[in-house]
Amino acid sequence: MSQTGTLMGFVHRRRRGAELFLLVLALMVGIGAYAAVGLGVEGVVPADLVGYGGWLTALIVGAHVTVRLVAPYADPVLLPLVAALNGLGLAVIRRLDLTYEANGLDQHTFARQQLTWMTLGVILFVATLFLLRDHRVLQRFTYTAGLLGIVLLILPFLPVIGREINGARIWINVVGFSFQPGEVAKVLLVIAFSGYLVLHRDALALAGNRILFIDLPRGRDLGPILAMFGVSMMILVLQNDLGSSLLFFGLFLAMLYVATERPGWLVVGGLLFGAGALAAYTLVGNVQRRFDIWLHPMDYYPGTSFQPVEAMFGMGWGGLIGRGLGNGFPERVPFAYSDFILSTVGEELGLTAVMAIVLCYGLIVERALRIALISRDGFGKLMALGLGAIIALQVFVVVGGVTGLIPLTGLTTPFLSYGGSSLVANWVVIALLLRISDQARRPAPRLEPVDDSVADSESTQVVKLR
Amino acid sequence: MNKPIRVVSVFCLLLFLALLVNATYLMYVRSDALSEDPNNRRVITATFSRERGAILVGKDAIARSVPSDDKYKFQRTYSQPFKYAPITGYFSWYDQTGVERSQNEVLSGDDSRLFVTRLVDLLSNSDPKGGNVQLTINAAAQDAAWEGLEALPGDAQGAVVALQPTTGRVLAMASTPTFDPNKFASHDFGAVRDISEQLNDDPRDPLINRATGTTLPPGSTFKLVTAAAAIESGNYDADSMVPGGFQFKLPQSTAVIRNHDGGNCGGDRITMTQAMQVSCNVTFLSLANDLGVEAMADQAEKFGFNDTSLEDLGGQAESLYPRDMDPPQTAMSGIGQSNVTATPLQMAMVAAAIANDGDVMRPYVVDEVRAPNLSVLDRTDPQSISKAISSTTAEELTKMLVATVDSGTATPAQIPGVEVAGKTGTAQSTPERPPYAWFVSFAPADDPQVAVAVLVQSSDTSRDEIAGGRLGGPIAKAIMEAVINR
Numbered sequence: 023m024s025q026t027g028t029l030m031g032f033v034h035r036r037r038r039g040a041e042l043f044l045l046v047l048a049l050m051v052g053i054g055a056y057a058a059v060g061l062g063v064e065g066v067v068p069a070d071l072v073g074y075g076g077w078l079t080a081l082i083v084g085a086h087v088t089v090r091l092v093a094p095y096a097d098p099v100l101l102p103l104v105a106a107l108n109g110l111g112l113a114v115i116r117r118l119d120l121t122y123e124a125n126g127l128d129q130h131t132f133a134r135q136q137l138t139w140m141t142l143g144v145i146l147f148v149a150t151l152f153l154l155r156d157h158r159v160l161q162r163f164t165y166t167a168g169l170l171g172i173v174l175l176i177l178p179f180l181p182v183i184g185r186e187i188n189g190a191r192i193w194i195n196v197v198g199f200s201f202q203p204g205e206v207a208k209v210l211l212v213i214a215f216s217g218y219l220v221l222h223r224d225a226l227a228l229a230g231n232r233i234l235f236i237d238l239p240r241g242r243d244l245g246p247i248l249a250m251f252g253v254s255m256m257i258l259v260l261q262n263d264l265g266s267s268l269l270f271f272g273l274f275l276a277m278l279y280v281a282t283e284r285p286g287w288l289v290v291g292g293l294l295f296g297a298g299a300l301a302a303y304t305l306v307g308n309v310q311r312r313f314d315i316w317l318h319p320m321d322y323y324p325g326t327s328f329q330p331v332e333a334m335f336g337m338g339w340g341g342l343i344g345r346g347l348g349n350g351f352p353e354r355v356p357f358a359y360s361d362f363i364l365s366t367v368g369e370e371l372g373l374t375a376v377m378a379i380v381l382c383y384g385l386i387v388e389r390a391l392r393i394a395l396i397s398r399d400g401f402g403k404l405m406a407l408g409l410g411a412i413i414a415l416q417v418f419v420v421v422g423g424v425t426g427l428i429p430l431t432g433l434t435t436p437f438l439s440y441g442g443s444s445l446v447a448n449w450v451v452i453a454l455l456l457r458i459s460d461q462a463r464r465p466a467p468r469l470e471p472v473d474d475s476v477a478d479s480e481s482t483q484v485v486k487l488r
Numbered sequence: 489m490n491k492p493i494r495v496v497s498v499f500c501l502l503l504f505l506a507l508l509v510n511a512t513y514l515m516y517v518r519s520d521a522l523s524e525d526p527n528n529r530r531v532i533t534a535t536f537s538r539e540r541g542a543i544l545v546g547k548d549a550i551a552r553s554v555p556s557d558d559k560y561k562f563q564r565t566y567s568q569p570f571k572y573a574p575i576t577g578y579f580s581w582y583d584q585t586g587v588e589r590s591q592n593e594v595l596s597g598d599d600s601r602l603f604v605t606r607l608v609d610l611l612s613n614s615d616p617k618g619g620n621v622q623l624t625i626n627a628a629a630q631d632a633a634w635e636g637l638e639a640l641p642g643d644a645q646g647a648v649v650a651l652q653p654t655t656g657r658v659l660a661m662a663s664t665p666t667f668d669p670n671k672f673a674s675h676d677f678g679a680v681r682d683i684s685e686q687l688n689d690d691p692r693d694p695l696i697n698r699a700t701g702t703t704l705p706p707g708s709t710f711k712l713v714t715a716a717a718a719i720e721s722g723n724y725d726a727d728s729m730v731p732g733g734f735q736f737k738l739p740q741s742t743a744v745i746r747n748h749d750g751g752n753c754g755g756d757r758i759t760m761t762q763a764m765q766v767s768c769n770v771t772f773l774s775l776a777n778d779l780g781v782e783a784m785a786d787q788a789e790k791f792g793f794n795d796t797s798l799e800d801l802g803g804q805a806e807s808l809y810p811r812d813m814d815p816p817q818t819a820m821s822g823i824g825q826s827n828v829t830a831t832p833l834q835m836a837m838v839a840a841a842i843a844n845d846g847d848v849m850r851p852y853v854v855d856e857v858r859a860p861n862l863s864v865l866d867r868t869d870p871q872s873i874s875k876a877i878s879s880t881t882a883e884e885l886t887k888m889l890v891a892t893v894d895s896g897t898a899t900p901a902q903i904p905g906v907e908v909a910g911k912t913g914t915a916q917s918t919p920e921r922p923p924y925a926w927f928v929s930f931a932p933a934d935d936p937q938v939a940v941a942v943l944v945q946s947s948d949t950s951r952d953e954i955a956g957g958r959l960g961g962p963i964a965k966a967i968m969e970a971v972i973n974r
Contacts (some may be wrong), residue, residue, distance in 0.1 A: 089748065094700070125559065191680060276496055279492050279495075280489050280492040280493055280494070280496060281489065283489065283491065284494050320525075320527070324527065331527070334514060334518075334522060335523075335525065335527075335528045335530055336512075336521060337514055337515045337531065338514065338515060338518055338519040338520075338521075338522030338528075338530070339519075339522070339523060339530045339531075341515060341516065341519045342515070342516060342517060350530075351529075351530050351533055351534075354529070354530070368511075368515055372515070373511060373512060373515040373516055376511050376515065377508055377512075380507050380508055380511065381504075381508075384500075384501075384504040387500050387504070388497070388500075391496065391497045391500065392495060392822055394489075394493050395493055395494075396489055400489065403489050403493070404489075407493055407496065410500070411496065411500075414500045414503060414504075415503075417504075417507070418503045418504075418506075418507060421507050421511075422506070422507060422510070425507070425509070425510050425511050425514050426514060427506060427507065427510040452776050
């Protein structure tokens with residue numbers, strides 16, 4: 023493979039200066055958007071622009087310095103992408119806050135809360151990079167992480183702490199704080215899957231009986247897959263959340279496929295999920311209705327399809343370049359600050375901004391997958407792939423839902439939407455990716471000959487079947 | 489593990505491509521269709537939040553937007569709501585009518601003629617404003633029209649149209665009963681819905697602009713068209729002797745029509761002028777019968793029947809002269825009965841054409857389109873629709889109509905020192921309802937500045953008193969005076 027060939031003699035540069043330059047651009051996006059919101063909605067530059075900009079800059083510079091100190095070889099593009107998205111998200115949420123305040127709504131401090139969450143997210147980002155000097159340490163916690171992940175997913179169903187907000191039972195309430203444990207569970211499950219698959223990939227790939235055309239795995243290997251399938255179906259039926267269900271199972275399937283290199287798993291998993299989804303569609307009326315609303319949204323307006331149709335109207339009204347911040351009516355869309363933040367962006371900043379945002383996400387996923395490619399250890403590869411797949415799937419599900427490509431499900435847009443759990447968890451995701459990429463891009467330890475570095479990282483690989 | 493990672497990468501690429509394509513489809517391809525969806529409140533909300541342009545009469549804004557302190561930035565107000573309602577229409581959250589509707593693009597600022605203004609607003613980051621619309625209405629004439637209609641006794645329904653004969657400018661247009669557009673412009677949408685329902689259910693149809701939207705038999709005022717057709721045929725002039733007498737027997741029928749006063753119009757053979765002066769039914773029944781349906785219809789269509797001409801206001805009804813009438817119906821059409829119907833606007837156009845040497849001008853309400861800073865962006869050019877009659881015919885008709893005002897049925901319209909041409913009309917509908925009173929006129933006869941049509945419908949006034957002239961004459965007179973003495 024040519025890619026491997028270039029990698030063999032190639033030593034990655036640190037590129038921290040490039041990262042700093044991109045961060046300046048990202049900050050200009052965030053702070054500029056914040057100023058534009060003030061100008062557009064109130065006609066004046068916000069009074070707290072300096073304080074706000076300073077705070078944002080301090081957070082980003084803090085993150086950048088941490089990367090310089092403890093992960094100097096880390097990927098230089100990820101942090102600026104995330105900073106831009108987070109800054110833009112804050113400005114858009116602030117824009118909605120101003121309208122909510124003008125309309126006399128009680129809740130109009132989402133932006134401030136989001137900034138607090140972002141601060142916490144960056145602190146955790148820094149902490150992760152400082153404390154976790156080698157991602158392979160996490161492999162020790164494979165089963166702990168798996169167990170914890172499952173527990174977190176189940177927590178919302180427990181009495182007392184479990185809470186249902188806006189029809190979705192994905193929240194827990196601990197000492198006055200609402201939290202979506204599913205967001206953290208995603209990260210934990212990626213760690214668990216990576217640890218498990220990297221150990222069992224040979225067994226999963228080789229052992230088994232060939233029946234007809236499909237190599238079926240041994241019964242005991244099938245256990246974790248069935249368990250994951252069960253969890254996904256539970257989420258689908260109990261939480262009525264096709265998005266999260268698709269997210270978890272899709273994540274697992276992608277990692278399984280990459281670990282075993284056997285497309286047969288995709289067939290098995292796809293069939294399982296298809297059957298499960300079909301069963302849910304037939305048996306659970308809610309899923310059916312949701313599907314129907316997706317196909318014929320106008321028929322249900324202004325009833326159950328009010329939110330998606332208003333979002334469509336808003337984005338259509340925005341057109342190519344948008345109405346300008348403060349000149350649209352994004353507040354017509356319920357939850358415009360969280361799940362439907364993209365409709366706000368579309369209405370006021372237009373198709374141009376929507377494309378830019380989708381491309382930013384695309385680049386994040388691309389960087390994650392590139393890290394997976396160049397990572398030297400299987401665990402790191404799987405983790406980077408898993409984290410990238412989470413973002414890809416989540417973005418697809420939420421953006422596709424908001425723009426009407428797929429049925430609507432409630433998920434946050436990473437870094438953009440209001441939502442503390444999601445924001446904090448995603449900052450940790452980026453920290454983990456940076457850590458893996460730092461390991462991957464760091465010059466190979468000098469004990470090993472450079473020419474063998476790639477082969478060595480796959481020293482346990484088996485003879486290919488094809 | 490790198491090969492499957494690449495496969496996953498390609499898959500992710502496809503996912504993101506699908507998102508981009510779908511976003512483009514939604515926000516670019518479907519953008520216009522979504523904006524036109526009746527459920528989409530964004531377009532109208534935007535209009536509500538923008539400073540909509542004013543509708544001007546002279547230097548006065550009869551409709552304008554003033555800053556509002558609620559959710560929407562501007563409140564539409566109408567300074568003389570009832571008087572101008574048929575012209576301005578209303579501007580509500582749900583829909584618009586009248587000039588508010590026909591000039592919506594200009595008033596909201598979306599018209600292409602306002603492109604430069606929009607560009608400047610965009611660059612200077614100021615809120616876009618709508619353009620202004622200058623109407624052709626003459627405020628004094630409109631006052632006279634409205635006051636005249638208001639002074640009608642009892643529960644009157646009526647309409648008035650005044651035109652400038654040489655251009656087709658609408659100088660006055662009023663209708664009663666009417667409505668208060670301020671109620672429709674309210675930001676209390678529940679109340680708007682209520683008032684809309686209430687007015688729509690009102691049997692007196694206050695939302696209809698009777699000046700253009702109601703067609704009724706024009707009665708004796710249609711004798712102008714009959715006389716025009718007769719003179720155009722080349723066989724008659726104002727002094728030609730035409731049949732008079734007590735009665736006319738309809739062809740293919742035993743029915744006999746008498747004159748409105750039961751008299752003989754002054755003899756068995758009278759001059760055309762005399763026939764017009766006394767509004768002799770026998771004469772015009774006989775003329776229409778002789779001319780035939782084709783000649784009559786041709787003449788009526790040249791005046792604008794069977795068509796609509798006013799483009800600035802919606803809801804215009806077609807005045808009808810059907811070509812499939814049988815001979816008795818054709819004869820009856822000569823005195824504006826049977827299946828002939830006309831709007832007040834149409835009868836004003838007939839009078840205006842006679843005043844304008846036979847040229848029918850397209851009536852229009854919007855004179856100028858102005859930028860927010862009041863600079864003129866566009867001006868409506870007068871436009872001739874057809875040559876209804878020759879100028880000689882017009883002269884002959886004018887002579888007859890002047891005589892009718894001087895010493896005929898139309899004397900209430902006399903103005904001291906001014907030669908007025910006019911004609912009354914009283915049309916039968918059903919025996920239970922009182923007839924409609926019509927009055928058409930123009931003045932001064934030698935240099936016409938204004939042509940008027942007045943319609944008074946279902947007034948409480950007793951039947952015998954209605955002879956067109958008594959009800960409509962004073963209103964027409966007041967309007968003509970207002971225009972001439974300006």
